[in-house]
Amino acid sequence: xxxxxxxxxxxxxxxxxxxxxxxxxxxxxxxxxxxxxxxxxxxxxxxxxxxxxxxxxxxxxxxxxxxxxxxxxxxxxxxxxxxxxxxxxxxxxxxxxxxxxxxxxxxxxxxxxxxxxxxxxxxxxxxxxxxxxxxxxxxxxxxxxxxxxxxxxxxxxxxxxxxxxxxxxxxxxxxxxxxxxxxxxxxxxxxxxxxxxxxxxxxxxxxxxxxxxxxxxxxxxxxxxxxxxxxxxxxxxxxxxxxxxxxxxxxxxxxxxxxxxxxxxxxxxxxxxxxxxxxxxxxxxxxxxxxxxxxxxxxxxxxxxxxxxxxxxxxxxxxxxxxxxxxxxxxxxxxxxxxxxxxxxxxxxxxxxxxxxxxxxxxxx
Amino acid sequence: xxxxxxxxxxxxxxxxxxxxxxxxxxxxxxxxxxxxxxxxxxxxxxxxxxxxxxxxxxxxxxxxxxxxxxxxxxxxxxxxxxxxxxxxxxxxxxxxxxxxxxxxxxxxxxxxxxxxxxxxxxxxxxxxxxxxxxxxxxxxxxxxxxxxxxxxxxxxxxxxxxxxxxxxxxxxxxxxxxxxxxxxxxxxxxxxxxxxxxxxxxxxxxxxxxxxxxxxxxxxxxxxxxxxxxxxxxxxxxxxxxxxxxxxxxxxxxxxxxxxxxxxxxxxxxxxxxxxxxxxxxxxxxxxxxxxxxxxxxxxxxxxxxxxxxxxxxxxxxxxxxxxxxxxxxxxxxxxxxxxxxxxxxxxxxxxxxxxxxxxxxxxxxxxxxxxxxxxxxxxxxxxxxxxxxxxxxxxxxxxxxxxxxxxxxxxxxxxxxxxxxxxxxxxxxxxxxxxxxxxxxxxxxxxxxxxxxxxxxxxxxxxxxxxxx
Numbered sequence: 050x051x052x053x054x055x056x057x058x059x060x061x062x063x064x065x066x067x068x069x070x071x072x073x074x075x076x077x078x079x080x081x082x083x084x085x086x087x088x089x090x091x092x093x094x095x096x097x098x099x100x101x102x103x104x105x106x107x108x109x110x111x112x113x114x115x116x117x118x119x120x121x122x123x124x125x126x127x128x129x130x131x132x133x134x135x136x137x138x139x140x141x142x143x144x145x146x147x148x149x150x151x152x153x154x155x156x157x158x159x160x161x162x163x164x165x166x167x168x169x170x171x172x173x174x175x176x177x178x179x180x181x182x183x184x185x186x187x188x189x190x191x192x193x194x195x196x197x198x199x200x201x202x203x204x205x206x207x208x209x210x211x212x213x214x215x216x217x218x219x220x221x222x223x224x225x226x227x228x229x230x231x232x233x234x235x236x237x238x239x240x241x242x243x244x245x246x247x248x249x250x251x252x253x254x255x256x257x258x259x260x261x262x263x264x265x266x267x268x269x270x271x272x273x274x275x276x277x278x279x280x281x282x283x284x285x286x287x288x289x290x291x292x293x294x295x296x297x298x299x300x301x302x303x304x305x306x307x308x309x310x311x312x313x314x315x316x317x318x319x320x321x322x323x324x325x326x327x328x329x330x331x332x333x334x335x336x337x338x339x340x341x342x343x344x345x346x347x348x349x350x351x352x353x354x355x356x357x358x359x360x361x362x363x364x365x366x367x368x369x370x371x372x373x374x375x376x377x378x379x380x381x382x383x384x385x386x387x388x389x390x391x392x393x394x395x396x397x398x399x400x401x402x403x404x405x406x407x408x409x410x411x412x413x414x
Numbered sequence: 415x416x417x418x419x420x421x422x423x424x425x426x427x428x429x430x431x432x433x434x435x436x437x438x439x440x441x442x443x444x445x446x447x448x449x450x451x452x453x454x455x456x457x458x459x460x461x462x463x464x465x466x467x468x469x470x471x472x473x474x475x476x477x478x479x480x481x482x483x484x485x486x487x488x489x490x491x492x493x494x495x496x497x498x499x500x501x502x503x504x505x506x507x508x509x510x511x512x513x514x515x516x517x518x519x520x521x522x523x524x525x526x527x528x529x530x531x532x533x534x535x536x537x538x539x540x541x542x543x544x545x546x547x548x549x550x551x552x553x554x555x556x557x558x559x560x561x562x563x564x565x566x567x568x569x570x571x572x573x574x575x576x577x578x579x580x581x582x583x584x585x586x587x588x589x590x591x592x593x594x595x596x597x598x599x600x601x602x603x604x605x606x607x608x609x610x611x612x613x614x615x616x617x618x619x620x621x622x623x624x625x626x627x628x629x630x631x632x633x634x635x636x637x638x639x640x641x642x643x644x645x646x647x648x649x650x651x652x653x654x655x656x657x658x659x660x661x662x663x664x665x666x667x668x669x670x671x672x673x674x675x676x677x678x679x680x681x682x683x684x685x686x687x688x689x690x691x692x693x694x695x696x697x698x699x700x701x702x703x704x705x706x707x708x709x710x711x712x713x714x715x716x717x718x719x720x721x722x723x724x725x726x727x728x729x730x731x732x733x734x735x736x737x738x739x740x741x742x743x744x745x746x747x748x749x750x751x752x753x754x755x756x757x758x759x760x761x762x763x764x765x766x767x768x769x770x771x772x773x774x775x776x777x778x779x780x781x782x783x784x785x786x787x788x789x790x791x792x793x794x795x796x797x798x799x800x801x802x803x804x805x806x807x808x809x810x811x812x813x814x815x816x817x818x819x820x821x822x823x824x825x826x827x828x829x830x831x832x833x834x835x836x837x838x839x840x841x842x843x844x845x846x847x848x849x850x851x852x853x854x855x856x857x858x859x860x861x862x863x864x865x866x867x868x869x870x871x872x873x874x875x876x877x878x879x880x881x882x883x884x
Contacts, residue, residue, distance in 0.1 A: 053844025088513045092815025099525045099808035110533040117540040188777030249727045256773040409851040
């Protein structure tokens with residue numbers, strides 16, 4: 050083939066530039082330690098990487114959510130533990146003061162003061178805060194849910210925390226349930242539904258349902274005995290005295306006003322009313338089991354959180370690994386490629402030098 | 415019978431021939447680095463011999479023609495492939511800029527900002543009472559909106575650059591066609607005398623190649639050596655000795671240059687933009703009018719849908735002070751320019767307590783709305799319920815990546831094709847110093863020998879003239 054000068058020069062410049070481009074790309078990979086530096090390097094992996102990163106960030110957010118819920122639930126559990134300890138202590142005191150053999154009106158007077166303290170402690174537990182949020186106020190997290198008379202100022206809202214795609218866990222137990230036993234027995238109060246609305250249409254429906262439910266509950270409460278929410282002025286702590294032993298058809302639970310029970314016991318002790326003291330022992334049992342039931346719910350939720358957290362932690366590692374496989378450069382491969390390309394470039398330059406240097410002119414005198 | 419004077423004449427002719435050839439060698443060497451120049455050769459022909467009885471005596475040689483050495487087919491092929499290369503080059507350039515807009519390998523982009531936005535609502539859901547988490551929602555929403563603006567501005571910025579390029583290309587095309595028309599005239603004038611117009615043709619071939627790189631043209635050469643050039647389907651740029659101009663003009667309601675053509679000063683300008691499908695102009699236009707427009711449409715759809723769905727849920731809620739919810743995002747009524755106009759509503763920017771977290775009035779702990787909004791990330795709300803926002807966006811990025819990858823790969827392939835053709839052309843027409851040096855020596859020797867011949871003839875004449883003295 051006839052080789053013109055331009056061919057030789059073109060050849061040199063194109064081979065050198067090709068080698069340089071290759072070396073540049075490899076050096077970029079070595080510097081970033083990534084084999085994908087722009088979408089066109091590997092379009093499909095880039096799209097997948099975006100997905101993985103989103104998932105990773107969301108997983109981390111869920112871990113945060115779970116930790117928030119966990120601390121809320123754990124503090125709730127601890128508080129309920131104190132409440133049930135108080136109730137157990139009240140039961141002991143009631144037993145000791147129920148007959149004349151081990152007690153008298155004087156000792157009952159003294160015990161009454163202790164029960165009053167236990168009552169105050171229960172109120173105090175009901176007004177526990179985590180950070181600036183009350184544990185037992187339902188949605189009303191900014192105001193103390195209980196006043197000293199035992200009136201409930203909160204609502205029955207569940208603070209639903211998202212722990213995974215489409216999975217929610219309520220991180221609170223509303224005070225009206227665990228303290229007042231509201232809606233647990235057959236008192237006609239409807240508690241909020243457990244399902245969480247999934248989209249805006251569901252939510253609008255839910256909003257209307259909630260509005261109606263709350264209206265109906267309000268009506269129901271106005272019609273029924275005032276003592277359900279009333280202070281310890283009169284009557285017993287049972288939610289509806291006439292139906293005391295009629296338990297909820299689905300669960301064997303009867304709602305009871307824990308605070309009222311304590312209040313009643315105190316009154317009974319002060320008035321030396323042994324029958325009422327006897328009666329409050331049964332009621333205390335009910336109260337204790339109501340608190341224990343709530344605690345077991347809390348425990349179950351914490352278990353769900355823990356297992357979800359474990360899964361998420363594993364997913365985070367899996368994601369990191371998947372992302373790394375897609376985008377990280379194989380350091381050894383890159384370095385050895387650089388060496389290879391570099392020696393190719395050297396060879397190109399060396400031969401190019403020879404190719405350009407000489408022409409016939411150099412040999413003519 | 416031979417004559418000494420004839421011998422002298424023959425040698426003088428040979429001397430002249432050698433000189434012409436040497437001059438051509440000089441011309442070749444001088445044009446060695448001129449783009450598009452082909453090597454030229456002097457074609458020498460034997461002179462008719464003279465009959466002298468039984469003898470036919472040669473009378474030397476003459477320089478018949480100076481020709482250039484080319485292969486017209488290769489030239490045509492180079493021109494055609496040059497058009498493809500121009501197209502692919504400008505597409506690859508444009509796409510590698512476009513893909514940088516969506517490159518999240520090393521920097522934050524829409525994907526991450528959108529995730530941050532939804533995560534801020536998850537954080538709000540964890541703690542709807544807190545001003546901190548409310549402020550975070552506002553800040554991440556602002557950051558996301560700003561990034562939508564960034565993407566929009568960068569994409570329209572590339573369109574603006576392409577506009578400038580198109581205008582510059584059109585100006586160059588007009589220069590080229592003008593020069594080609596005047597070369598047409600020269601070539602016709604020269605070749606009418608039966609002499610090939612070597613240098614003019616070299617130049618015209620080069621201009622045709624450059625014109626092809628810019629725009630899709632078809633070229634036809636008539637018998638008298640004139641080329642006619644048509645761009646697209648019917649924009650006649652060069653016909654005979656005259657050239658017509660293309661014009662880059664802005665449409666009244668648009669910010670971009672379209673290409674117009676009119677075949678004389680008086681007739682109406684017709685928009686031929688859609689016919690320009692090749693060369694750098696074709697590539698640039700396809701990026702500007704198809705790729706970027708499509709991406710802008712997608713970004714607008716995404717911005718609008720996101721704002722619309724968030725607003726739809728947000729408006730159902732109640733804010734921190736128990737008031738009815740309002741729009742979270744503002745500025746978008748439909749998809750038109752949504753990515754550019756999207757903003758966080760003024761009320762929320764001013765007062766984060768206006769962010770609605772719950773559906774119960776006066777329930778500071780209620781997070782139902784926040785849960786719904788953060789859940790939007792996983793709902794198929796894009797493309798008529800086919801894709802989630804994340805899917806929609808990452809498939810968008812994937813598509814840009816694929817387009818860019820394909821363009822870069824075919825750019826590489828096309829480069830090789832053109833380089834190969836260039837090599838063949840150079841192999842035929844290119845100038846080699848070694849060769850020219852050899853020719854130089856060859857013709858110099860011929861010149862030397864012819865001169866010696868004249869000297870010999872001179873001596874012969876001398877001998878004859880001195881006969882008497884001897």
